[in-house]
Amino acid sequence: DAMVIQNPRYQVTQFGKPVTLSCSQTLNHNVMYWYQQKSSQAPKLLFHYYDKDFNNEADTPDNFQSRRPNTSFCFLDIRSPGLGDAAMYLCATSRVDTASQHFGDGTRLSIL
Amino acid sequence: QKEVEQDPGPLSVPEGAIVSLNCTYSNSAFQYFMWYRQYSRKGPELLMYTYSSGNKEDGRFTAQVDKSSKYISLFIRDSQPSDSATYLCAMSAATLGGGGSNYKLTFGKGTLLTVNP
Numbered sequence: 085d086a087m088v089i090q091n092p093r094y095q096v097t098q099f100g101k102p103v104t105l106s107c108s109q110t111l112n113h114n115v116m117y118w119y120q121q122k123s124s125q126a127p128k129l130l131f132h133y134y135d136k137d138f139n140n141e142a143d144t145p146d147n148f149q150s151r152r153p154n155t156s157f158c159f160l161d162i163r164s165p166g167l168g169d170a171a172m173y174l175c176a177t178s179r180v181d182t183a184s185q186h187f188g189d190g191t192r193l194s195i196l
Numbered sequence: 197q198k199e200v201e202q203d204p205g206p207l208s209v210p211e212g213a214i215v216s217l218n219c220t221y222s223n224s225a226f227q228y229f230m231w232y233r234q235y236s237r238k239g240p241e242l243l244m245y246t247y248s249s250g251n252k253e254d255g256r257f258t259a260q261v262d263k264s265s266k267y268i269s270l271f272i273r274d275s276q277p278s279d280s281a282t283y284l285c286a287m288s289a290a291t292l293g294g295g296g297s298n299y300k301l302t303f304g305k306g307t308l309l310t311v312n313p
Contacts, residue, residue, distance in 0.1 A: 088239075090239075124204060124305065124306070124308075125305055126200075126284065126303035126304060126305045126306065127240070127284075127301075127303050129300060129301070132300070174239055174240070176239075178299065182299065183228035183230070183245075183288040183290070183299035183301070184228075184230060184242050184245050185242075185301060186242070187232075187239035187240045187241070188239050189237075189238050189239045190237075190238070190239050192237070
């Protein structure tokens with residue numbers, strides 16, 4: 085089945101220690117998104133890629149970076165995680181011509 | 197006023213009940229309306245997708261959009277314990293961006309539903 089796969093499912097890191105989350109897709113979608121979701125809250129869009137074009141949300145902290153080396157893969161880098169960055173991070177993809185998005189199962193990030 | 201308002205619940209119903217979930221919104225530019233289901237420790241899964249006003253039915257699920265009232269609903273008939281999850285409404289307006297249209301989603305906070313056997 086075509087899908088969106090996130091690794092790892094659970095990640096524990098130390099305060100201030102850089103961490104990278106990965107997302108891959110077999111849907112061949114042009115657009116990839118990263119969301120942050122905290123408990124009982126709506127997913128919050130951090131940034132998205134339209135092919136290689138990177139689009140940052142205005143309120144995404146500078147601490148968060150992203151890379152998309154090819155169509156299939158996208159990475160979320162958190163340079164110096166703080167306690168407030170503990171959350172579920174969701175990757176999603178979509179075709180160019182549709183509003184619906186396909187989500188991975190997320191990476192739950194814990195900060196010690 | 198938030199762009200999308202959704203009652204977080206929790207909502208607890210007996211098996212077989214009809215469930216009604218709702219969202220209101222303030223941005224009249226929204227044209228695409230979705231309902232996602234999110235099980236615990238999983239990503240959101242698309243349930244229903246509608247464009248503009250009207251009804252859409254898929255099995256036990258019916259989505260309704262009333263753009264004049266800025267109100268959307270999801271009805272679940274004959275609810276099952278397997279329907280127990282958080283239901284997120286999401287909506288989007290097409291905006292032109294580099295190379296084509298962008299469809300950023302605005303989500304509600306989600307309603308936690310429990311269907312008791």
